[in-house]
Amino acid sequence: MESELRLILMVLGFIAIAALVVHGIYTIRKNKQIESEQYSTNTDAEADDGVISKPRVVTAKAKKAESSSDQASDDKKFSIKQSINNLKQEKVEKPKVRVEPELAGSQLQMELPDADDHFGDEIIDQISARETLESEIPSVSEPAEVEQTAKSSEQNQSNPEEVLILNVVVAEGQQMSGAVLLPTLLTLGFKFGEFNIFHRHESPSGEGEVLFSLANMFNPGTFDIDNIEQFTTQGVSLFLSLPVAGDSQAAFNMMHNAAKKIAAEFNGQVLDGQRSVLTRQTVQHCTDRIREFERRQLLKA
Numbered sequence: 226m227e228s229e230l231r232l233i234l235m236v237l238g239f240i241a242i243a244a245l246v247v248h249g250i251y252t253i254r255k256n257k258q259i260e261s262e263q264y265s266t267n268t269d270a271e272a273d274d275g276v277i278s279k280p281r282v283v284t285a286k287a288k289k290a291e292s293s294s295d296q297a298s299d300d301k302k303f304s305i306k307q308s309i310n311n312l313k314q315e316k317v318e319k320p321k322v323r324v325e326p327e328l329a330g331s332q333l334q335m336e337l338p339d340a341d342d343h344f345g346d347e348i349i350d351q352i353s354a355r356e357t358l359e360s361e362i363p364s365v366s367e368p369a370e371v372e373q374t375a376k377s378s379e380q381n382q383s384n385p386e387e388v389l390i391l392n393v394v395v396a397e398g399q400q401m402s403g404a405v406l407l408p409t410l411l412t413l414g415f416k417f418g419e420f421n422i423f424h425r426h427e428s429p430s431g432e433g434e435v436l437f438s439l440a441n442m443f444n445p446g447t448f449d450i451d452n453i454e455q456f457t458t459q460g461v462s463l464f465l466s467l468p469v470a471g472d473s474q475a476a477f478n479m480m481h482n483a484a485k486k487i488a489a490e491f492n493g494q495v496l497d498g499q500r501s502v503l504t505r506q507t508v509q510h511c512t513d514r515i516r517e518f519e520r521r522q523l524l525k526a
């Protein structure tokens with residue numbers, strides 16, 4: 226009997242000790258959980274007050290892309306400004322141009338501004354008048370040379386030069402941006418110069434005779450190179466005056482390719498001198514005119 230009572234007391238003691246241990250462990254865990262919740266609440270409150278914010282994680286790839294974008298933007302601005310400064314210092318020779326020719330072709334299915342706003346014959350007439358005046362003024366030389374110069378001037382007046390014209394226009398509501406047009410023209414070998422328009426010389430560096438020129442298709446017909454980044458237009462005109470230095474057909478092909486590349490850059494369209502869609506027949510007609518002009522030149526010689 227006494228041993229059974231002792232056994233019962235021992236069992237009760239073990240149970241009491243186990244209960245104390247379990248209660249202690251439960252109390253410790255509960256206190257830790259409460260402290261953790263309080264710390265989390267304080268942290269969120271401080272974050273809302275602007276004391277602690279979630280750090281911004283920027284990957285190396287994102288940094289590299291952002292840096293490349295900034296560098297590309299800076300390079301583009303520097304390139305345009307440097308191009309403008311270089312163009313101001315360049316001196317180019319004057320192009321020889323005359324009256325716009327009449328070319329056949331279907332009419333363009335694209336609405337353009339009123340004819341009064343178009344770059345018409347004013348710039349070409351101005352250039353032609355200046356070129357004619359300069360060509361008719363003989364230099365001081367021997368009488369025989371003066372007489373020969375006068376005869377040449379009379380021949381030029383009776384046989385005016387041929388002018389081949391191509392126009393590049395964009396769709397209604399669209400614009401050609403000067404910030405995009407300038408690097409495009411420089412890539413094609415154009416140089417800004419006389420009469421405030423662009424010229425393509427025999428050499429892309431600007432050396433040699435002028436092969437063909439490019440002007441603003443709309444009034445005033447020129448370009449403001451100092452504000453080219455803010456410049457916009459709906460079209461440009463390329464014109465080639467015969468005779469040219471070297472191969473006339475090669476020069477026309479070069480002008481035709483330049484017009485197509487400009488049109489592709491601005492999603493535009495190439496037109497002929499009458500602002501009709503340029504077709505294969507029109508191009509062939511220009512080729513025939515070049516051959517006929519060269520034939521007449523050979524007959525004169």
